Amino acid sequence: MSVENLGSIIYSFFKDYLIIQKGLRPASIKSYRDTIRLFLQFVAADSGRKITRLVLEDLTFKRVKDFLQHLENERRNHIRTRNHRLTILHTFFGYITMSSTCR
Secondary structure (H helix, E strand, O other), X not given: OOHHHXXXXXXXXXXXXXXXXXXXXXXXXXXXXXXXXXXXXXXXXXXXXXXXXXXXXXXXHHHHHHHHHHHHHOOOOOHHXXXXXXXHHHHHHHHHHHHXXXX
16 A cells, blocks of 8 residues: 555545544544544654654554553543544544445
C-alpha cells in the first residue's frame, strides 16, 4: 500500500464515511480527527518516520496497544477517554477493512 493510498483512505474516511454515510456532527468529527492525528503522530514517532511517509502496514495491532498505554501513562488520559479513542480506532480500522474488500 502506498503513501498516497493511506492518505486517500484517511481522506475518504472523513469526507465520505463520517460526514456523508454516518452524518456525524462537527464536534464528533473533531474528536475523530484528534484521535487519528494522535495515533498517526505516535506511529510516526515509533517508526522513526514522518507522518507523510507512513504506510498502511505501519498501523499494527502492537502499535495500537502501545498507543493505548501511551494515552494512559504519558498523556494521563482517563480510562473513558482511552476507551473512546479505542472505539474511534475500531471504526477507522473497520472502514479500512470494508474499503479494501470493496476494491
